[in-house]
Amino acid sequence: MNYETTTIAGERHALTGPEAPRSRRRAVIVGIIVVVLVMIGAWWAFGKGKSDGAATKAAATAPASALPKVTVVVPGRETVTRTVTGTGSLAARREMPVGVVGEGGLVTRVLVEPGSWVAAGQVLASVDRSVQAQTAESLAAQVRVARADARIAQTELDRSNQLVGRGFVSKADLDRKTATRDSANARVRVAEAQLAETQARNRRLDIRAPAAGLVLTRAVEPGQVVGSGSGVLFRIAMGGQMEMRAQLSEADLASVRAGVPAEVVPVGGTRVFKGEVWQVSPIIDPQTRQGIARIALKYDPALRPGGFASARVGAGASTAPLLPESAVLSDDKGSYVYVIDAQNKAVRRDVRVAEVSDEGALIGSGLIGDERVVASAGAFLNPGQQVVPVRAAARKE
Template structure:
């Protein structure tokens, strides 16, 4: 009995000791695990911090490089346009007055704006006296023709009697002279009649050429003569023109045959014309000359009106850039282009015509370069940039 009890008591003491060692082992494992976790976390944090520091430096360097807008302009056709203003007029204005002796105007047959043919009667003058004179001369022609016929008949009969000895040679000569005088009087009478008829024809006021009547300065019942001045004004063929005033430098660039667009003042309608004459002289007081632009007839083109014009003197291929891309300093005009490393390169240029599309570059660019369009004023040669290509609309 006693021996069994001792064995039971011994077994009860061994069990708690085993459990203690188990818990101690578990605790050491947990402590080691926690320590390892913190050590690895610290290493990862240092690596992350180093990586973050490196990326931040790169980001800071990147933020210091400016971004610029660039374009590859290419080449395009550029028209040279010269602007001017002037007054509208008939290309060939014809003043019409009294050609003959004049008289009392009986009828006026046209109004301003009427198209007439060459020789058409514009107004008639009373010719009652002149008609009677013409009739009298026509009768004189008939009388002289009858006398000439009688003289010829007398000469023919006398020639038939010469062979019989009834008429002498002297009689033949006298009859021949009488016949010749009668024929001459016929010619004189006819000439006088023709002169009178021509004078009567000139009493009518007629159009010298086909065209458009612009003004009328005569009314029925008015007495007119050679000193009455201009009674009608006409535009030959109805052709109009703009007499554009141009500066001396622009006049030198304007050539006969250049096309032009004309816009009358107060109208949006545009008319196409052609420069047909360039003034050979310059007004010494205004330093301007006149370019005459021929226009086809249109009711909207009224002589005396004011109009503006754009004359196209030629076209050529050139590089076109906006004004913002061109810089200027003491050395002249220049632009910034980018090299293969996206570094700014100062490129001198010579500017040409200024158009609605921009400024043409006469020299300095081929059109294939990458040109800085904006922020050029803040760049320096060799400076690194971030290019941003402008998309064409």
């Protein structure tokens, strides 16, 4: 009995010694750690999923004011007249160089100045014809002699015809007189032809206008000796008609046709002259890769041949969506726009731009015309981004 009592007392002494509080604290700390780990595990298993769902739901039900607003346009389909531009020089539509037609000689008079209007056949300059006039007078005298001989031969033939019935003139004499009369008439025709030739040569000494028109240049003065090798003495614009020879690129020239309207503005002025293309060059310069469209213009003193001018030429009309230039973006893949779909999300749409003008960008393909297209700030959007579309105001015509 005493032994057991002693043993129990010894155990109580051991539990109530200095190490007892330290063991209790350790057990509490371990318990707290276990509880925290259990709570973390429970939150991870159940709380995170609920939080993510709530966040997603909150984002989906976010107010519209939190989304970016973009201006959209519905382009529709418009008929746009395509124009091409070019530069070139003014010239006479039909320029007639005038030179010496005959044998030439000493110029005695020049009757016109540059800028003068002349009629067809009008004398522009005269060449001395003193020698040629004497030749013509000599031939005229020969014609008169030949006609006198022909009259005598005809008289003798008539007399012989009266006497042949009485037997005073033989049939052979009558035939000879008939031949003499015919020969005299032939000499008359030869002399007349020679006179006419000389007169024609003399008339060619006058330098005349081949057609009515406007004198552009004059390169002859009185006292100058001219001949067949003297070159061009006058240049005349037939009817005063002018033209502009517009240089166009190979691609632009392919869309231009004869008869389309054009507008020409000479350099140094603001006045616009209306005309139309009357001829399109059938060839392309292999060096510049350009061709010429010839634009017919009515005469006006402000249109001076040799001057420089710019032109706008109609190249046909096309019906397609027309967008502001700010709506069309481009990258290494090409041109594109952002279209807002039914869920108000931005969707990239590749397009082909047919032409860019002052009116905007004409879309050749990629759009129908009823889409909602972002008019500007498309560069700040991402595909699939939610936006608030705002319809642009209608354009004022």
